[in-house]
Amino acid sequence: MIYSKQRELILKTVLENRVHPTADAVFSLLKPDHPGLSLATVYRNLNQLAENGLLMKIPVPGGADHFDGTLEPHYHMVCEKCGAMVDIPREYVPAFDREVGEKTGCQISGYAILFYGLCKNCASSATASS
Amino acid sequence: MIYSKQRELILKTVLENRVHPTADAVFSLLKPDHPGLSLATVYRNLNQLAENGLLMKIPVPGGADHFDGTLEPHYHMVCEKCGAMVDIPREYVPAFDREVGEKTGCQISGYAILFYGLCKNCASSATASS
């Protein structure tokens, strides 16, 4: 992976913006200061960075993929009200792969969990307004 | 929800084909005997049936949604070799929502788990051919 200015910028943007941005969000953040930048470049680099383990790709069914600079294993929740993506510490979830593999005869290589709900802010404002 | 011949056919197809078909798969199964059928109708009805709890919609990141006529709560595995979708009994997985909600302050409404790996067939043929 030879150096490229664009890739550096894209990685930096994800690392500095802890909001788990989508490709489009990264693009929008960078575009003003880098008018020549292409959305295709953002997609290519985010995917490449994820493949190389420098970022985590978080697929969201029915929506755009998000990218996360936090590499420690953890899960995510999508806020159904504001769309925010919230980190969920990993330790509350056991290692399913082995368990499920033993019981079903399948060879499990991994699994993805995505929680749905309301983030702290939206949950408290919903309570307040009732 | 007023009756429609198409909806009946679509539901019947999912119930009889325990392969967790996609909208397109349902369409392909029905098209030969029902040349007038439209893919849009299949999508509309599958979604409506899922909303009404007669089917389960299984979103697959980066791929087409699958639909499942088995209503008892359970999870799924996508075979990375043949693409088959395999049922995973539910009891091996605890109720996360409450746990995670308590720890994070978020109001969790649900979660989705999707396993990745090799189904029994593909796992054994991989072993055999080595």
Place this chain on the structure above:
DNA sequence: ATAGGTGCAAAGTCTTTGCGCTTAA
């Protein structure tokens, strides 16, 4: 020199939607 990157625009995949016609209740 050359493999890898980039920008642009086109294409691809999956899904939804607008519209005029049809049908169940």
Place this chain on the structure above:
DNA sequence: TTAAGCGCAAAGACTTTGCACCTAT
């Protein structure tokens, strides 16, 4: 008769790709 459904074709959202040019090594 009228709200719900249908078929068709168009559009939408997200992502990838082909190509000609550029750049790090």
